[in-house]
Amino acid sequence: MSSPMDTRDAEQPAAPDQVIAASGPGGAIYDIGYRGYAGARLGRAFAVRSLTVLTIRGAFGIGRGARSKIVPFGLLVLLLIPALVSLGLGAVAGGAAQRFDPIGYESYYSITQQILFLFIAAQAPELVGPDQRDHVLPLYFSRPIFRSDYAFAKLVALIGALLLFTLAPQALLFFGRILQAPQFTDGLADNLPSLLPILLSSLFISVLFASVGLAISSLTPRRAYATVAIIGVFIASTAIGGILFEVFRNQADLRRWTPLMSIDSILAGVTSFLFQTPTREMSNPIVRRSDLPGWVYIAAAVVISAVAIAVVFRRYRTVQA
Numbered sequence: 455m456s457s458p459m460d461t462r463d464a465e466q467p468a469a470p471d472q473v474i475a476a477s478g479p480g481g482a483i484y485d486i487g488y489r490g491y492a493g494a495r496l497g498r499a500f501a502v503r504s505l506t507v508l509t510i511r512g513a514f515g516i517g518r519g520a521r522s523k524i525v526p527f528g529l530l531v532l533l534l535i536p537a538l539v540s541l542g543l544g545a546v547a548g549g550a551a552q553r554f555d556p557i558g559y560e561s562y563y564s565i566t567q568q569i570l571f572l573f574i575a576a577q578a579p580e581l582v583g584p585d586q587r588d589h590v591l592p593l594y595f596s597r598p599i600f601r602s603d604y605a606f607a608k609l610v611a612l613i614g615a616l617l618l619f620t621l622a623p624q625a626l627l628f629f630g631r632i633l634q635a636p637q638f639t640d641g642l643a644d645n646l647p648s649l650l651p652i653l654l655s656s657l658f659i660s661v662l663f664a665s666v667g668l669a670i671s672s673l674t675p676r677r678a679y680a681t682v683a684i685i686g687v688f689i690a691s692t693a694i695g696g697i698l699f700e701v702f703r704n705q706a707d708l709r710r711w712t713p714l715m716s717i718d719s720i721l722a723g724v725t726s727f728l729f730q731t732p733t734r735e736m737s738n739p740i741v742r743r744s745d746l747p748g749w750v751y752i753a754a755a756v757v758i759s760a761v762a763i764a765v766v767f768r769r770y771r772t773v774q775a
Contacts, residue, residue, distance in 0.1 A: 498598040502607050505599070509611030513577050525576045529569050530619060536565050537623040541630040559648045560729035562624060563659060564722060564737040570663060571688050573619060578667035579680035582608055586675035591773065605672075605770040609763065612668055616660035624652045651728040658724050658755050662717065665762035672769040692718045699740050710744045714754050723751030 515522030540557040557565065585591055594604050628645055635641025670687065671680040695716030702709035713719035722738035725731075727748025736742040741751075 495598075498600075498603065501599045502603045505594070505604065505607040506611045506614075509581055509608055510614050512581055513611065513615035526573065526615075529573050529576075530622065532569050533566050533619060533623045534626060536562065537627040537630070540627060541634065544631065544634050557627075559624060559627065559652055560655075560725055560731050561737045562627070563620075563655065563725050566623070567718060567721075570616070570619065570659070571685065573616070574663050574667035575681045575684040575688075577615070578612060578664070578684060579671040579677040581612060582668065582671050583675050583677045583680060586773070601770045601773075602767060605767045609664060609668055609766060612664040613660045616664050617656055620656040620659050621652070624656065628652065648729070651725075651730075655725045655728050658728075658752075659721055662721065662755050662759050662762075665759045665766065666717070669762040669765040669769075672766055672773075688717055691716045695719050695740060699744075710746055713738075713740050713744050713746060714750070716740070717758070720751050720754045720758070723748065724755050727751055 511517050514526045515524075536557050563570075585594070591604075595601055628649070632638065632641035632645050635644065666687065667684050670683045674680050674683075695712055695714075695718075698712040698715055699709060702712060713723060719738055719740050722736070723741045723746065726736050726738070726741060733742055733745065
């Protein structure tokens with residue numbers, strides 16, 4: 455004999471969203487597992503944008519421990535020191551400082567290039583290596599993000615991080631010199647013509663460094679290998695360019711093309727061309743003595759960047775997820 459309470463329990467219907475199928479008189483199978491997502495679907499563009507922002511934050515160690523922030527922010531401080539020294543000289547010596555101050559917009563890259571090398575070597579492997587090493591690429595390559603979207607987001611993020619690195623000291627120098635001028639309008643008139651070359655040179659430097667660094671880093675999940683390879687490529691290209699410049703000392707037609715073997719010389723040529731620096735004032739001696747047209751350096755930077763970007767996209771199109 456069943457009690458009234460038992461009768462009520464048997465007759466009480468199950469919630470409609472819980473019943474899967476009836477199993478007989480008085481019985482039911484209940485769905486007690488995961489439920490389907492019923493919220494808003496923001497789509498592919500939002501996923502790419504979110505990955506880009508996450509990668510930029512990762513380049514500076516934001517959202518991770520304090521140790522992850524030491525390298526990027528320490529290198530950023532080092533990048534700002536030459537600008538602070540130049541502004542300090544201007545504050546102490548006034549207009550006379552401009553005659554002996556070696557720090558200018560066009561020469562800033564040659565002064566700080568090693569710091570940029572270190573940033574790329576340290577952070578580029580960190581942005582893509584763990585995803586391969588920890589086997590999380592299948593999570594990214596599931597919908598709605600595509601393989602090309604992943605490569606695009608990583609590339610844009612690294613370029614953005616490098617733009618901050620290259621523009622921050624130039625911006626400090628730019629606004630500092632305007633404010634140090636006796637008249638604001640005079641300072642603005644003196645420095646404003648340098649604004650476009652600053653932006654363009656920073657863009658060329660950032661795209662070339664980011665594409666080469668990411669291309670190398672994408673080929674191995676091991677951070678140490680990628681870091682050594684990036685440093686090796688930059689140092690080797692500079693050494694090869696310098697060696698060939700001396701080897702072809704007596705062959706002027708060949709010698710003048712040797713700067714194109716060095717990433718450093720290519721970017722120095724790009725910067726000198728954009729700032730329209732006189733030959734005698736060029737900071738890179740190989741570029742100064744080679745006397746190549748400026749557009750050649752622009753073309754070389756574009757070609758190298760395009761090849762490196764193609765390597766990145768091909769790598770993530772074929773990598774085993």
